[in-house]
Amino acid sequence: MSAARRAPSRLLAVGLCAALFVTACGGSDDDSSSAPSSEPDAAGASATEPSTEPTPAAVSDSDLESEPAATEAPDEPDAEPAPTSTIDPRVDIDDLTLPEDAVAAPEQVELSEDDFPRTVTHEFGAAEISEPPTRIVASAGVADLDALISLGVVPYATSLYYPINFDGDLGLASWNSDYAGELITLPRDAAIEEFARLDPDLIVGQGPGQVSENFDLFSEIAPTVIHSYPTDWQAPITLFGEALGLEEEAVAAIDRVQAEVDRIAERVPDDAPSVAMVSPAFGEVTIYNENLGAGPARALASIGIEIVGPDGPISYERLGDLAAADWVIVFDFTLGPVDEFLEGPIFNQLPAVQSGNVVRLSPEQSFAWVIETSRSLPASLDGLLTAIGL
Numbered sequence: 001m002s003a004a005r006r007a008p009s010r011l012l013a014v015g016l017c018a019a020l021f022v023t024a025c026g027g028s029d030d031d032s033s034s035a036p037s038s039e040p041d042a043a044g045a046s047a048t049e050p051s052t053e054p055t056p057a058a059v060s061d062s063d064l065e066s067e068p069a070a071t072e073a074p075d076e077p078d079a080e081p082a083p084t085s086t087i088d089p090r091v092d093i094d095d096l097t098l099p100e101d102a103v104a105a106p107e108q109v110e111l112s113e114d115d116f117p118r119t120v121t122h123e124f125g126a127a128e129i130s131e132p133p134t135r136i137v138a139s140a141g142v143a144d145l146d147a148l149i150s151l152g153v154v155p156y157a158t159s160l161y162y163p164i165n166f167d168g169d170l171g172l173a174s175w176n177s178d179y180a181g182e183l184i185t186l187p188r189d190a191a192i193e194e195f196a197r198l199d200p201d202l203i204v205g206q207g208p209g210q211v212s213e214n215f216d217l218f219s220e221i222a223p224t225v226i227h228s229y230p231t232d233w234q235a236p237i238t239l240f241g242e243a244l245g246l247e248e249e250a251v252a253a254i255d256r257v258q259a260e261v262d263r264i265a266e267r268v269p270d271d272a273p274s275v276a277m278v279s280p281a282f283g284e285v286t287i288y289n290e291n292l293g294a295g296p297a298r299a300l301a302s303i304g305i306e307i308v309g310p311d312g313p314i315s316y317e318r319l320g321d322l323a324a325a326d327w328v329i330v331f332d333f334t335l336g337p338v339d340e341f342l343e344g345p346i347f348n349q350l351p352a353v354q355s356g357n358v359v360r361l362s363p364e365q366s367f368a369w370v371i372e373t374s375r376s377l378p379a380s381l382d383g384l385l386t387a388i389g390l
Contacts, residue, residue: 105375106253109152115245120225122239124212127223129202129243137198137222139205141172141186143229146373147236148204149176150253151246157184157198163363168334174364175375196221204240230295233257233374253374260378265303267390273326274306275388276352279333279366280341285319287312288331295372299381319346327357327388331366359387 111132120127134156138145141159148155164171170188172180186194189210195203200222205211207226211218218224225243227236234254241250277288277296287309290297297307308325310318322328328350332338342360347353361369365383368376 105149106152106249106256108154109246109249111153111244111246118243118245120223120239120243122225123228124207124226125215125219125224127202127219127225127243129223131201133200133202133223133244135198135200136202136204137186137195137200139186139195139203139211139218140209141188142206142371143227143233143236143373144204144206144240145176146173146375147227147233147240149179150237150257150374151241151244151249152253153240153244153246154179154182155204156200157186159186159188159190161188162367163334166332166334166363168363173368173376175379192217192221202243204236204243206236229371232298233372233377237374257374257378261299261303261381264378264381264385267385268304269390270304272305272390273357273388274308274324275300275327275329276308276322276325277329277331278309278322279331279336280338281313281336284313284315285341287314287322296369296380299369299372299377300384303381316341316344316346319350322350322352325350325352327359328352329384330358330360331369332361332363333366334363357388359384 113132116132117128117130120129136148136153136155136157138148138155138158141161145155145158145161158172160170160172162171162173163169164174172183172185184198192214195218203211203218203222203224205224205226206229207213208228211224212226215224215226225239227239237250237253241247241253277300279286279288288297289307289309289311290301291311301307308322310321314321330338330342338360341347342358352358365380368380369384
């Protein structure tokens with residue numbers, strides 16, 4: 001059993017406002033209109049670096065006995081007992097990862113000379129690929145990287161995207177860590193000159209963002225193929241399969257991931273608990289549902305989990321709108337006051353919180369949920385169902 005199965009970690013502060021969603025995909029070309037900020041490396045390290053001190057525990061009986069004697073206070077029969085916190089404010093780095101075996105990558109494929117040259121048209125332009133590429137750069141390092149690996153293609157280089165700790169340091173996602181020795185890595189939003197130095201023969205990515213907005217310049221470096229975010233996890237597999245002459249492999253990859261999602265869905269009973277998905281910011285909370293942050297809500301709804309909550313963002317005072325949820329899932333992107341939110345009186349009045357039914361996602365888990373990919377989706381579903389006892 002992985003560390004992520006043993007203890008859910010902490011995560012996200014998407015509710016900074018809709019503007020933060022515009023940059024959720026981050027990376028060289030993965031700005032988004034429906035996900036959290038693309039700057040966890042900067043914001044996480046400097047804006048709201050989380051405290052390394054544990055959340056103060058409730059005062060115990062032994063603590064009270066050590067205090068000077070005082071006049072005994074009258075009983076307050078109507079007072080609600082303080083809920084027991086089940087949320088660890090800091091977790092060991094080993095607990096930040098998602099399950100490693102949710103979806104195994106296929107064997108690496110050989111591209112055929114017979115399939116080239118080929119021209120691929122996409123939303124941002126067209127790419128003429130004259131021969132099988134051997135130096136592919138995944139410019140976003142998110143769905144583009146995962147789609148290639150799902151096709152059986154390990155790129156030459158990739159941008160780093162996922163925050164690997166609560167300080168916002170970036171790295172490869174845990175489910176791609178086996179490829180660390182094979183990949184040259186670029187920083188988030190690397191300068192175009194850094195891409196040129198790699199001498200790529202194909203650039204793939206995710207837009208809107210840096211690469212899509214400078215499509216002509218990147219196309220002078222190498223043929224450039226970009227899928228549009230937000231979309232579902234299947235789209236980049238299909239597009240990159242077309243670009244690489246791997247159409248059959250793309251169909252097989254989609255079938256393989258969907259079969260894994262279907263197997264995970266078998267764990268969901270008819271009376272499955274409902275969940276509310278929240279991302280606290282300063283004074284307001286982003287609520288994920290089918291209308292906002294569609295990736296996580298759509299994924300859970302597709303396997304039979306009811307999503308509770310109004311369209312967000314909402315104020316802290318409206319947290320009572322989540323009272324019907326059996327569980328509360330808290331995203332922590334290292335951007336907002338998550339500790340303070342979890343200690344707030346209104347949050348702690350929610351029935352789910354008083355029952356101890358709170359899952360605090362790690363930064364990696366949070367971004368994995370919001371930016372749905374062929375490799376993160378099964379891992380995220382598996383990890384969250386385990387966390388809520390399914």
